[in-house]
Amino acid sequence: MTANAEELELKDRLSLIESMIAEGRRTTESWGWTFVLWGVAYYVAIAWSAWGICRTLAWPVTMVAASVLTGVFASRQKRSRPNTTLGRAMSSIWIAMGVSMFIVTMCLAISGRYDLHVFVAIIGAMLGMANATSSLILKWKMQFACAVVWWAAAVVACFTSEVETGIAFLAALFFCQIVFGIYAMICESRRRNQGATHA
Amino acid sequence: MPELPELNPVIHGKLRLALLSLLVGVEEAEFTWLRAKTGSTDGNLGAQLLKLEEAGYVSVEKKFVQRKPQTLYRMTEAGRAALTEYVQALRQLLENERKSDHEDRDRKSNAAYGNGDTD
Numbered sequence: 288m289t290a291n292a293e294e295l296e297l298k299d300r301l302s303l304i305e306s307m308i309a310e311g312r313r314t315t316e317s318w319g320w321t322f323v324l325w326g327v328a329y330y331v332a333i334a335w336s337a338w339g340i341c342r343t344l345a346w347p348v349t350m351v352a353a354s355v356l357t358g359v360f361a362s363r364q365k366r367s368r369p370n371t372t373l374g375r376a377m378s379s380i381w382i383a384m385g386v387s388m389f390i391v392t393m394c395l396a397i398s399g400r401y402d403l404h405v406f407v408a409i410i411g412a413m414l415g416m417a418n419a420t421s422s423l424i425l426k427w428k429m430q431f432a433c434a435v436v437w438w439a440a441a442v443v444a445c446f447t448s449e450v451e452t453g454i455a456f457l458a459a460l461f462f463c464q465i466v467f468g469i470y471a472m473i474c475e476s477r478r479r480n481q482g483a484t485h486a
Numbered sequence: 487m488p489e490l491p492e493l494n495p496v497i498h499g500k501l502r503l504a505l506l507s508l509l510v511g512v513e514e515a516e517f518t519w520l521r522a523k524t525g526s527t528d529g530n531l532g533a534q535l536l537k538l539e540e541a542g543y544v545s546v547e548k549k550f551v552q553r554k555p556q557t558l559y560r561m562t563e564a565g566r567a568a569l570t571e572y573v574q575a576l577r578q579l580l581e582n583e584r585k586s587d588h589e590d591r592d593r594k595s596n597a598a599y600g601n602g603d604t605d
Contacts, residue, residue: 294583300503301576304569307507310523369515 317364318377319471321357326464328353333457346396350389377421384417404444407456411441414463429470433463491575494568496541501526501534506569509544509561517557535559543568 328349335345361378391409395401415437422430440459444452497503504524509515521531538544543565547558561569 294580297576297580297583300498300500301573301580303500303504304507304573307504307523308511310508310511369512369519371512375513 317472317475318381319468319473319475320360321381322464322468322471324356324360324468325353326460326468329460329464346392354385354389373424376424380417380420384413388413403449403452407444407452408441410456411437411439411444411459415441418463429467433467436463491578493575493579494572496537496543497568497572499534499537501530502538503572505531505534505538505559506543506561506565509559510566510569514547514558514560517559520559538565541565541568 332346332349335349336342339345388410392401392406395405395409415434418430418437419434422428422434436459440455443455447455497506501524505520508520508523517531517535520535521528524531526534535544535546539546541564543562545560545562547560549556549558
C-alpha cells in the first residue's frame with residue numbers, strides 16, 4: 288500500500304470514529320410529544336374544572352391520566368433507543384419536578400388553601416426551573432425562552448388580578464407546551480431524517 | 487526517529503471500530519439499534535460483537551422484556567481505554583505522515599533551486 292493510500296485509510300478511520308460518536312449522541316430521546324400531551328392535559332383539566340361535572344376530580348384525574356400516558360409512551364420509546372447519560376439527566380429533572388408539583392398542588396387542594404394565584408405562581412416557578420435547567424444542559428435557547436415565559440407567568444400571578452393570572456397561565460401554556468412541543472417534535476424529526484451513517 | 491505506534495488489530499476492523507465508537511456515546515445499546523446504525527447483517531454484527539466481547543471491550547446482558555429477548559451491549563473500561571489509545575495512535579501516525587510529506591516537499595524544492603543534497 289502506498290503512503291498516500293495508507294494516510295487516506297487512517298483519515299477514513301478517524302472520520303468513521305467521529306461520525307459514529309456523533310450518531311450515538313444524536314440518538315437522544317424524543318420528548319417533544321410530552322410537552323404537547325401535558326399542555327393538552329392542563330387545558331382539559333382547566334375546562335373540566337370550569338364547566339364539567341365532579342369538578343373536584345378534574346385536576347387529580349387529568350394529571351394522573353397524563354402521568355400514566357407519559358409512562359406508557361416513554362417505556363415504548365425506550366425499547367427502541369439506547370440509554371444515554373444525557374437522557375437520564377433530562378428525565379430525572381422532569382420526574383423530580385413532576386413529583387414536587389403533584390405533592391404541593393395536591394396538599395394545597397386537600398387543605399383548602401388552593402388559590403389560583405398560588406397555583407400559577409408555583410407551577411410557573413417549577414416549570415421555569417425545569418425548562419431553564421434542561422435548556423442550559425442542552426444549550427437550547429428556545430427552551431430557555433420558555434423558562435422565561437413561565438417565570439413571567441409566576442411573577443404576573445403574584446401581582447395581578449385573578450382574571451389576568453388566568454390569561455397569563457393560558458398564554459404560557461399555549462406557547463411553552465403546545466407551540467414549543469410541536470417545534471421540538473419538528474426538530475427531532477428533522478434530526479432523525481438526517482439519516483444514519485453506515486459503517 | 488521515534489518508534490511508530492501500532493494500531494490495535496481488534497479495534498482496527500471497520501465494523502468493530504464503528505461499534506465501539508457508537509457505544510462510547512451511550513450507556514448501553516440494544517443489538518437492533520447497533521444493527522440499524524451500522525447497516526450490518528445480523529451474522530456479521532454478532533461475530534464482530536463476539537470478538538469485542540472476547541477482548542473484554544464490551545459486556546453483554548441478555549434478558550426478556552415482555553417475553554421478547556433483548557440483548558444489551560455496554561462498553562467496558564478496558565474498551566474505553568483501548569479506543570482512547572487507538573485514537574491517539576491514529577493521530578500520531580497521521581502526524582508522522584504529514585511531517586514526512588513536508589520533508590519530501592522541502593527536499594524537492596531545495597533540489598529544484600540547486601541547493602539540495604549537494605554536500
